[in-house]
Amino acid sequence: MAKYVYFFGNKEAEGSAEQKNLLGGKGANLAEMTNLGIPVPAGFTITTQACIYYDQNNQTFPETLEQSVKDNLSKLESAMGMKFNDPKNPLLVSVRSGARVSMPGMMDTVLNLGINDTIVEGIIRKTGNDRFAWDSYRRFIQMYSNVVMDMDSEVLEHALEAKKEEKNAEADTDLTADDLKSLVPVFKQKIKEVTGKDFPTDPMEQLWGAITAVFGSWNNDRAIKYRKLNNIPHNWGTAVNVQAMVYGNMGDDCATGVAFTRDPSTGEKKFYGEFLQNAQGEDVVAGIRTPQPINKANKTDSTQISLEEIMPEAYNALVEVYKKLEDHYKDMQDIEFTIQNRRLYMLQTRTGKRTAKAALKIATDMVNEGAIDKKTAVSRIEPAQLDQLLHPTFDPKDKADKKEIAKGLPASPGAAVGKVVFNAHDAEVEAEIGEKVILVRIETSPEDIGGMNAAQGILTARGGMTSHAAVVARGMGKCCVAGCGAVLINYAAKSFRVGDTVVKQGDIISIDGSTGEIFIGEVKRVTPELSGEFATLMGWADEIRTLGVRTNADTPHDAKVARDFGAEGIGLCRTEHMFFEGGRIKAMREMILASDLKGREKALAKLLPIQKQDFMEIFEVMDGLPVTIRLLDPPLHEFLPHEENAIAEIAEELGVSIENLKTKIENLKELNPMLGHRGCRLAITYPEIARMQGRAIIEAACEVKKDKNINVIPEIMIPLIGDVKELKILKDEIIKVAKEVISSYAIELDYKIGTMIEIPRAALLADEVANEAEFFSFGTNDLTQMTFGYSRDDAGVFLPDYVEKGILPDDPFQKLDQNGVGKLVEMGVKLGRSVNKNLKIGICGEHGGEPSSIEFCHATGLNYVSCSPYRVPIARLAAAQAAIKSN
Amino acid sequence: MAKYVYFFGNKEAEGSAEQKNLLGGKGANLAEMTNLGIPVPAGFTITTQACIYYDQNNQTFPETLEQSVKDNLSKLESAMGMKFNDPKNPLLVSVRSGARVSMPGMMDTVLNLGINDTIVEGIIRKTGNDRFAWDSYRRFIQMYSNVVMDMDSEVLEHALEAKKEEKNAEADTDLTADDLKSLVPVFKQKIKEVTGKDFPTDPMEQLWGAITAVFGSWNNDRAIKYRKLNNIPHNWGTAVNVQAMVYGNMGDDCATGVAFTRDPSTGEKKFYGEFLQNAQGEDVVAGIRTPQPINKANKTDSTQISLEEIMPEAYNALVEVYKKLEDHYKDMQDIEFTIQNRRLYMLQTRTGKRTAKAALKIATDMVNEGAIDKKTAVSRIEPAQLDQLLHPTFDPKDKADKKEIAKGLPASPGAAVGKVVFNAHDAEVEAEIGEKVILVRIETSPEDIGGMNAAQGILTARGGMTSHAAVVARGMGKCCVAGCGAVLINYAAKSFRVGDTVVKQGDIISIDGSTGEIFIGEVKRVTPELSGEFATLMGWADEIRTLGVRTNADTPHDAKVARDFGAEGIGLCRTEHMFFEGGRIKAMREMILASDLKGREKALAKLLPIQKQDFMEIFEVMDGLPVTIRLLDPPLHEFLPHEENAIAEIAEELGVSIENLKTKIENLKELNPMLGHRGCRLAITYPEIARMQGRAIIEAACEVKKDKNINVIPEIMIPLIGDVKELKILKDEIIKVAKEVISSYAIELDYKIGTMIEIPRAALLADEVANEAEFFSFGTNDLTQMTFGYSRDDAGVFLPDYVEKGILPDDPFQKLDQNGVGKLVEMGVKLGRSVNKNLKIGICGEHGGEPSSIEFCHATGLNYVSCSPYRVPIARLAAAQAAIKSN
Secondary structure (H helix, E strand, C coil): CCCCEEEEECCEECCCHHHHHHHHHHHHHHHHHHHCCCCCCCEEEECHHHHHHHHHCCCCCCCCHHHHHHHHHHHHHHHHCCEECCCCCEECEEEEEEECCCCCCCCCEEEEECCCHHHHHHHHHHHCCHHHHHHHHHHHHHHHHHHCCCCCHHHHHHHHHHHHHHCCCCCHHHCCHHHHHHHHHHHHHHHHHHHCCCCCCCHHHHHHHHHHHHHHHCCCHHHHHHHHHCCCCCCCCEEEEEEECCCCCCCCCCEEEEEECCCCCCCCCCCEEEEEECCCHHHHHHCCCCCEECCHHHCCCCCCCCHHHHCHHHHHHHHHHHHHHHHHHCCCEEEEEEEECCEEEEEEEEECCCCHHHHHHHHHHHHHCCCCCHHHHHHHCCHHHHHHHHCCEECHHHHHHCEEEEECEEEECCEEEEEEECCHHHHHHHHHCCCCEEEEECCCCHHHHHHHHHCCEEEECCCCCCCHHHHHHHHHCCEEEECCCCCEEECCCCEEEECCEEEECCCEEEEECCCCEEEECCCCEECCCCCHHHHHHHHHHHHHCCCEEEEECCCHHHHHHHHHCCCCCEEEEECHHHHCCCCHHHHHHHHHHCCCHHHHHHHHHHHHHHHHHHHHHHHHHHCCCEEEEECCCCCHHHHCCCCHHHHHHHHHHHCCCHHHHHHHHHHHCCCCHHHCCCCHHHHHHCHHHHHHHHHHHHHHHHHHHHHHCCCCEEEEEECCCCCHHHHHHHHHHHHHHHHHHHHHHCCCCCCEEEEEECCHHHHHCHHHHHCCCCEEEECHHHHHHHHHCCCCCCHHHCHHHHHHCCCCCCCCCCCCCCCCHHHHHHHHHHHHHHHCCCCEEEECCHHHHCHHHHHHHHHHCCCEEEECHHHHHHHHHHHHHHHHHHC | CCCCEEEEECCEECCCHHHHHHHHHHHHHHHHHHHCCCCCCCEEEECHHHHHHHHHCCCCCCCCHHHHHHHHHHHHHHHHCCEECCCCCEECEEEEEEECCCCCCCCCEEEEECCCHHHHHHHHHHHCCHHHHHHHHHHHHHHHHHHCCCCCHHHHHHHHHHHHHHCCCCCHHHCCHHHHHHHHHHHHHHHHHHHCCCCCCCHHHHHHHHHHHHHHHCCCHHHHHHHHHCCCCCCCCEEEEEEECCCCCCCCCCEEEEEECCCCCCCCCCCEEEEEECCCHHHHHHCCCCCEECCHHHCCCCCCCCHHHHCHHHHHHHHHHHHHHHHHHCCCEEEEEEEECCEEEEEEEEECCCCHHHHHHHHHHHHHCCCCCHHHHHHHCCHHHHHHHHCCEECHHHHHHCEEEEECEEEECCEEEEEEECCHHHHHHHHHCCCCEEEEECCCCHHHHHHHHHCCEEEECCCCCCCHHHHHHHHHCCEEEECCCCCEEECCCCEEEECCEEEECCCEEEEECCCCEEEECCCCEECCCCCHHHHHHHHHHHHHCCCEEEEECCCHHHHHHHHHCCCCCEEEEECHHHHCCCCHHHHHHHHHHCCCHHHHHHHHHHHHHHHHHHHHHHHHHHCCCEEEEECCCCCHHHHCCCCHHHHHHHHHHHCCCHHHHHHHHHHHCCCCHHHCCCCHHHHHHCHHHHHHHHHHHHHHHHHHHHHHCCCCEEEEEECCCCCHHHHHHHHHHHHHHHHHHHHHHCCCCCCEEEEEECCHHHHHCHHHHHCCCCEEEECHHHHHHHHHCCCCCCHHHCHHHHHHCCCCCCCCCCCCCCCCHHHHHHHHHHHHHHHCCCCEEEECCHHHHCHHHHHHHHHHCCCEEEECHHHHHHHHHHHHHHHHHHC
16 A cells, blocks of 8 residues: 655654655655754655545545544654644644645645634643734634635735724734734634635644645646646646644744855855744745844844844754755755744755856865765756856846836847847948847848847747747857747838837847847846856866767857867858858859859859858867868858849849849749758759869868868768768769869868758668768758758747647757657667768757757767857756766 | 570570560560570570679670670571671671660660671672672671761761762662672771771671670660669660571562551550561661551551562461460560561560550450450559540640640649630639630649639649649649749740740640640640440459558549549548638638637638538538548648738728738748648647537538438548647547537537648657547658658759759659658558557558559558549559559
């Protein structure tokens, strides 16, 4: 028979900290503290299993539960030397939920349970404190009626307020015992009126009501929503903790408080906390009175009085306990305590939440203190949290004051403030005169790059986590909120609308690329700085990880940033961005619009020296590290002009009529460009493009090697392969050019030719592809698009809804879909290595910088991940954690 | 050691008809005829293996080959009682290529080999016919210099013509022995001048030269191109047949001819052929003289003289041979013969090519004659050939006279002639007044359906075999040529251009949907009729096949056509086409543009009775057969108006501003609609659409069952599932509606809810999907799009080139890519059946009507294929052939 109830008390507990899944976090830690000899009010935990049973059996309890609760209540009575439902020596209890992970404020709590008109008199007799007794009683009625009887708390709050007015009382504490006593029948009357039910007077009935309510609260709306948002499975259930009440509100020798064993904001090793004298725990949180600092060291002005000063014995006991706890858990703890008549009771301990900065400091300090080893330290840092250290963030307090108008996808982290502009040209013009702007577009295209670069941040109405805007912004380390469908843009009017709010060009907005929030006006920002602990911890991560970390970088600047962040090479250098600036785009357009090979080759000859120069600069920055260069990928139409004057200009240059040029542009348009004439398909049609790019890469490598003695390892990557024959044809073209170039420089040069695996068919037939490829790089952006049939630019319309409805656990463009897309990746790795067991395999989709995806890459046996420069530290840390987990 | 040479002669041969792969078709049949005791000039065959060796070993021969050829030449000499290179009794030989399958005119032949200045005198001595001897000699020099020495044949032709002019000779036959003799040194001189080489006089050198040339011809450009076009592997190689010469040109008791054992055009059982007296085989083909009918029965006018009349003995011998051959091969034969001095020699027999009509007649006749069984008869018909019987075709002779301007994809078979129009509106207006038109569009969209229906045929510049135009045209049984990139359309000027040719609105063109050809002007057409043999053979196919055949039909008319063609149900009824006609589109637009659920439900309520009526009519036509109905699939933007006046009209109806409506339409646009908000994703966002459609289907089924006592089996198919949860959510919605409807009709109704497997992820996770799906239908159009990353609408730009370059063996939208897409289908079937071993699985992509894909479906264990109505007979036949092959 399953054991549904676990007792703790008398320095001994049936459970332990290991049993979080069964006892919930709170229950497991109460048991653990009890076993450590720390003063904890006795009690018992009803397991999560009982909750699951309750959920799955039409809200009924397991058969044995009633008896077990009775038995444990008896044990509790004898441990406390008091009796439940005994007016002579009454025991009151708290009933608290406690799930496997903390779900703050999501579920219910009832305090002071077991009280009624008879018991309250017993309490008065026992404590001699009638005000405390009546205050406990009225608090109980308020909580119970709300939590268990589902009554709006406003009703009794009003009654309380009325009493305070009647008595000219400012605070609750100004009410006398008689005032409070007179409230009890008023409360009961109101409850009867609203719910139609009598308030229960039988303590046992109260107890079961509360247990039922806590179990029920697991499935209240806000709890379900919270779990969805935080990816907590619905079938975990919550435990219920029934514990003897202790009181911080029995008089001035009583207190209650919360504390952290180290500073959760800076990580500094100092005991940090707040307390309230003569108060119940809830009052600290409610913020009705201002808490005082826990010790002298935390005082910020001389009017404050610390616990250390008022109750030094209790404080010293607390210090002893916190040290014991941190020493035991080997991590910073967040603790709750109550002091009743100068005696300390611990009500909770748990791992304390902390800022990224604090996390790094605590982890490295603890290694230095010998408390934990490096692996533990590395495991303690949430990789995604590092974003806080790499980008400015909004001041949370100021954020709370500003008007949030909408929320989009957190496409590229950071916090940006600026005037709204609606096109790249305006962005550039404004930036030129020193204005800070936010570029707002339905979507961006390569033509917008200049404007994106000039803007502080980018906001798009359409497009997902791997849309053009998102990818480019991440590459630039620039804040971006993408796919915010609520934003309806009217380019003609130069304004956008969200509901009733209209934002015009020039209005200031603030966007948070880490959360997707959009605010009207300026939100204050906090600028991060990288501490020495960051470097230390990253160093440890590098020692541990086996997965390589490269970067996606298209420019020498990006490459430099990434190298500084620890990138070990470039995993994806996109060459198309090199065709946009200045005169390049003209030559590119000339190439596209040429009517024959000769015309194309003439235009390509203009591009060759430019590309070569770009590659040389990148090779120099990477100084001997491998550089994977992807040949031209996007459909040609992306490079063509759409504005009348640009078309006219080009027509004149090419010596064709505007009409003919327009027809040509129209004919190059595609219905689904993502699935169109792009990637290697372009090079199959126009091998001269691949030849030019191959020549530029190899010439650049030879020149850098010859002139600067830098040993370049170019890896030429052919995109969008669906059949090995595409690879074979283009590989042969490039090898021919490479041989010619290398011999003309009269040096030796190693280079590799490989492919992206981004078309499902290439993954399905990876064994064939591996016969020709010298390396694979999974392009999981496109692979996700094709495997799901989702356009990254259009899925923003339904994807958030899919995640909300639980159809998908996450946006698959953010976190690699291990089930589906991952199955193809695994097949690709397995098939590829079946032909070439040393095949070097990486990933260069946006997933390369996402921790859960990195863990998958490690487990699947990839050699490296490649991600945008600002994600490199995250990837290094996540790779180390993956290595630790898999051991 | 491999045996590289096989002898035949003296009524005994080392090879047989079974050995086509080794001996080539010609060689194997020469061996077979020899073994049958049929008079065949002796000879030997050098195997295809020797050719492969030659190819793979830098154009060198296997070591043993020279000796084997010598040995076999000796055998040949003794069989013929003559000697090679012996002026006293000279043996001349022919050297002919012969691959595994016939490649007419693609490779080389040399006749009369072994002659020189000395031998020619020996021939004169032996035959007493100096003109014949010199004619043979000059013919040999002409052929050899061209085939072996690679000299332009024009040079010697000119010399011959000069001689004829000099001698006032009209035909070659007017030249005397002396004239021909005098040509020999002239020829040799010219050869020396042009090639710089002496003409070889050593017969053995001539022989090896010819063998080398034949092997080399396997890799000449036209042979390579032919193989690519006809999917013949390059590594098959060709055999070489060296055979004693016999002469049809030795005098008036000689002749040569070709014949068919039955009429290849009608299939009628009559001996049919042509011959030339005193001529060499090549002359029949060359068409210099008009051949005569082979027998009296074939004479079409009294001036003709038949072989039966001139040489009755030889004719009777030929009759005996042809009967023997047909009796032996059990199929209509195409034979070549030569009569030398009244003695019959057979030079070739092979299965004769025939029209579809003849194929049916021959196959059924032969079953009735007891020659073959039904399975054999069914195997004999090329399924694709049936198109000839189902659609009008162009008269091949007239086609040859007309100007072909371009070639697109053969998207929907048939032959259409009409005036060019450039939009659906013009098509409808012209059709109204009785004009026949061809609708020419860059691509079509659902808005064009009316115009497509009004047109004789459709021509598009963009889009592949599964583009909108192609799919809709096939459904309508209407001729369509798609994706003809050479056609540059200028809508504004109402004209299109191909190269220098400009075609204006109103000009007449002819398009062939079976070949993709486009002609200027009217090409004459031949209208087919279905014979009784068609029905007989289809009946046999149905007895044999195990794979079901359903149809893709969206209207009662299509359903009727398909049923008449033998469809056993509807495998895909697309509901979106039901939203376009008349007032429906208005209600649909109202639904899309409504701003809330209430507005959408109001519009859907208008659509409900219309959809219901459509379904009722289809259920009635199908009368008890299963009908699979797919819920709304295309992105909503496809239904929206783009013209100003339509937008204005709708804006007024909905009571919104034109500006707002335009913004809304703009915001619904997608960059890649194929990967966008469509299929089940629409229904997830707007479940009310699925509810309305579910209600319409179930109400229609109930009503038809109740009122007409027709047992309807609706199968509701949810499209574009990528995760089982999508299916689960929508299934639950529909079940709820269905229960309600069925109980309101108070009857019992079986229905099924299943899904299309068309997203790679659904195939990868088919086991999960099968937990909820009551059936699977592979949507291989979309599955091909996503697996390859090819947009069916855009791939026309590069796909033909891919096939041309051999990157892909076929257009994967035409023939299922068994390697890649097929791997996903196999996974889907295996995973799906692992959960539900009786899962009913079909295919409803366009591949359901393509023979090689049908064979794959049979082998993969699918239950049925579904195809457009006009492909149903093809599918029935192909399914039967698949069953036969797999036994």
